[in-house]
Amino acid sequence: MENALFYIFAALTLLFAFLCVANPFSRNPVTSAMFLVLTMISMAGLFVLLQAFFLAAVQILVYAGAVMVLFLFVIMLLDIKEEERRRFNRFAIALGGVSVIGLGFILFSTIRESKVGAGLKLTAVKGSDTAALGKALFTEYLLPFEIVSVLLLVAMVGVILLSKKDLK
Amino acid sequence: MNASLIGFEIAVILLGLGLLMLDLWTPPERKRGLGLAAALSLLLVLVATFVVPMPQDATGFSGGYVFDPLALFFKRFFLVAAILVLVMQTEFADRIASGISEFYALVLFALAGMMFAASANNFVMLFVAIELITVTFYVLTSFQRGRQASLEAGVKYLILGALSSGFLVFGIALIYGTSGTMSFPEIAKGIEANHDLAHQGLFLLGIVFVMVALGFKIAAVPMQIWAPDVYQGAPAPITAFLAVGSKAAGVVLLLRVLLTAVPDLAGHSAKLLMTVSGITILYGSLCAIPQRNIKRLLGYSSIASAGFLLLGLSALSLNGISAILYYLGGYLFTVLAAFLVICIVMRYTATQDEDISVLAGLHQRSPLLATSLTLAMVSLAGVPPLAGFFGKFLLLKAVVESASNPDFHSAYYTLGAVGILGVVISLYYYFGVVKAIFWSKAPADLSPISLSLPARLSLYACIAGMLFLGLYPAPLLDLTDGVVKAVFK
Known part of the structure; x- marks a missing residue:
């Protein structure tokens, strides 16, 4: 099945x-x-x-x-x-x-x-997979997770710069 | 978790955020000066890397981040590059219509990405660091919105960059699926415990895909197609940072993946590395010959340099890796000197097409600019006694030494011959640039070019770097040898 x-x-x-x-x-x-x-x-x-x-x-x-x-x-x-x-x-x-x-x-x-x-x-996930995912994100992969926030900031700044009509 | 390990990166990111905020209170006519302030602050961070006691070999963040001599070497490398690029950006500032503080801040964020890449010890860190660098460069290459060439460069880099990211994610998925771990040392342990893994097709395919993506970063054949167009279209300081910083980030990640995660496989991939290296050298050198646009020429020259860097990797010896680090050290000063000169000359030139002919009579307009560019070209060509010569010499020496390996006896000699052929071909087009400066007919514009103090200091620093690394190679060579021996036992 x-x-x-x-x-x-x-x-x-x-x-x-x-x-x-x-x-x-x-x-x-x-x-x-x-x-x-x-x-x-x-x-x-x-x-x-x-x-x-x-x-x-x-x-x-x-x-x-x-x-x-x-x-x-x-x-x-x-x-x-x-x-x-x-x-x-x-x-x-x-x-x-x-x-x-x-x-x-x-x-x-x-x-x-x-x-x-x-x-x-x-290894099987213990408990709910949501909890396991959150735990992995905030312990093992904390640093990459935080770097992604810088990445998002860069993307935001970039989009505004490239699309805004007239910047001073 | 050991947050003090990422102190330098945090400093750089805070500096970038500070610049974005300072923009709000700075009057428009003084915004240009923010770049110099940022360069000075980075200089402080660079000094701090020497003063602040850091651990010799430490990992943090569940093993994803490693602070070892190799990471420190590359962090200093990226900091020096970013300082010179920021000075270049202040020279470029009047050609940017708007968003000058963001222009500086984005370079700082890219720098932070490169510094994280230098310390990446698992595939998640590798991916995130690469994406931070690449996404920042998508914005930076298309920064001159009014110029069609700049937008075209941005779109080309975006599409091909997305393709290479696709390869990277697919490769990482295959590696994780077959080995069950993301961490480089754990993968090495897994291979040691279970030799079947190293011969599993899917695992090897994953490694090849990751190599394709990193080959895109360093602009090696067959992922080099973007380089000439993007180098030509992007603003000059960004091209310089792309040529030095982004390429070095690709190199350090390639070293980490091939030598930390799959050291046993590096032997298997020797043939692949040798082929790619040889073709890249020949492609870059031959295609550079007909170029008339100076930035496009340097784009092809950068492809050839990627081939030379792979030469050291395919030698599969500690000497080869040490030679790569040495070559990058010389390459940093050489390429940044060349782009600094181009950036300043274009500022005082009416035509914007960056044809080699605008360099005509440069020695009468500004002797310092002419000297810097000449030394940079001679160093790139690999003529003694400059830094570029010693770098290429060490790389070729490492390849010839590896020829004692009976399996690849003739292959290494062929590769060495290809390298020498590449050097000989490159003499032609590098000296074409020198010829354009000193011996071109009837230069149209002979108005003198006055240099600002930061630009002059940066040029002196680059010239000093090129001469010092060419005449006294011992200090840096001892350093790179020490780094390589400490990290890749």
């Missing part, structure tokens, strides 16, 4: 992700953004299968919800028709295709021949 669900969610994730970047039927950025939402939701399904319920909920609330609303805002504020008219460069398609096939082949053949997870000791 779990296996079947995994394959379903994994296939859906891949399908939606593909439709997000290379939709043959529509070149509308809003459609792409909606497929990105579906990709996030299928990934949330994968998190549920891993019993990471908190991450699954956050994935839907934050990514599929809040982040995507911002994406849609930006897309609608920009000139969408420009994107629809742009044509693909054949050379770029060929080169991109070759890289994707090459990378896919390498990944597929390595995954087939390796025993994934063999000899790995996994």
Whole structure:
């Protein structure tokens, strides 16, 4: 049952992700953004299968919800028709295709021949996974967590600088 | 947890925040001076790294942060680079339409990221430090919003940077999935306990992906495509910081991953490193020949330098790593001198296309600028008695020494020959720049260039650095040898 669900969610994730970047039927950025939402939701399904319920909920609330609303805002504020008219460069398609096939082949053949997870000791999370996640963030990964706050400050300053009309 | 270990980083971040706040109370005409204030404060932090007693080898934050001689070496390296870049930024300030204090503050945040990178001891720290550096540079490269070239550079760096971040995260996920840990020393222990891990395809693929992402930072083939465009389009001080700081951050992380986390695998990856190194040297040197834009030329030269740095890594010996550190020391003064001169000359030039021909007659306009740029080019070309010569010499020596390894006997000799070929080719285009200064026909503009005191002091510092490291290599060489022996036993 779990296996079947995994394959379903994994296939859906891949399908939606593909439709997000290379939709043959529509070149509308809003459609792409909606497929990105579906990709996030299928990934949330994968998190549920891993019993990471908190991450699954956050994935839907934050990514599929809040982040995507911002994406849609930006897309609608920009000139969408420009994107629809742009044509693909054949050379770029060929080169991109070759890289994707090459990378896919390498990944597929390595995954087939390796025993994934063999000899790995996994410790089960005690108590709720939310508590475990919070504990890891504020003890073991405290420093990276704090550095991310500097990163967010930099991003904020950058966005204001690059988008503000006239700064003095 | 040991919060005193990150004292220097905290000082730098507080300085950046202080600058953002000070901006509110500083009248617009005095904002330019904030850069010099920041440079002086960083000088104090640099002095503090020598005065404040720090532990020789300590880890903190659950092993994610390590303070050892290698980290200290690179922290000082980044501080020196940032001080010179801040001076350069004050020279550049009148070409920035708005947000000059943010221009300084963002460099300080990037500096903090680099200093954290120098101490990264697990993959989470590595990722966060790299992202802090890269995201700051996305903003800094596109800082001249009015110039199309600057925006183009920003977008190119953003897209290719995001691609390399993708590789990095995927690589880290594969490594974590197969080894069950993020920490570099724990991964090394895991391999020692279970040799199968080192031969597991997915684990190796993870390491390769991480190397791809770090190759992007140091601009090595095949992740070098962004370098010329971004170097050309970004504001000159930012290009300088990208060439020195960002590249050195990539190097220190590459050293940590390859030599701390997977020391056994470094032998396996020798062939890969050798190939990448050789191709990078040739690509950078050959493509630089037709360039007319001085910043683009230095972009290709920076690719060639990445190849030389990998030369030391592929030698797989302590001497090779010591040579990398020495080369970076010389590279710091050389590249910053070159960009400082370019930055000042462009300030007094009407055309903004940064063609080599604007350097014509520079020795009549300002002898100090002409001397600095000439010395920088000669040092980059690797001519004795300057710092660049000694760095390249040590790298090639390390490669030839490794040729006694019977497995790769001829490969190392070939690599050494490629390195020498790269040096010979590079003589041509570096001396093209020198020729443009002294022997070009009918320079149009011969108005003298007056230099500000901080700019003059920085140029003197760079010249002193280039000459000192070229003539008296012993002090720095002893230092780098000591660092390498203490960290990679």
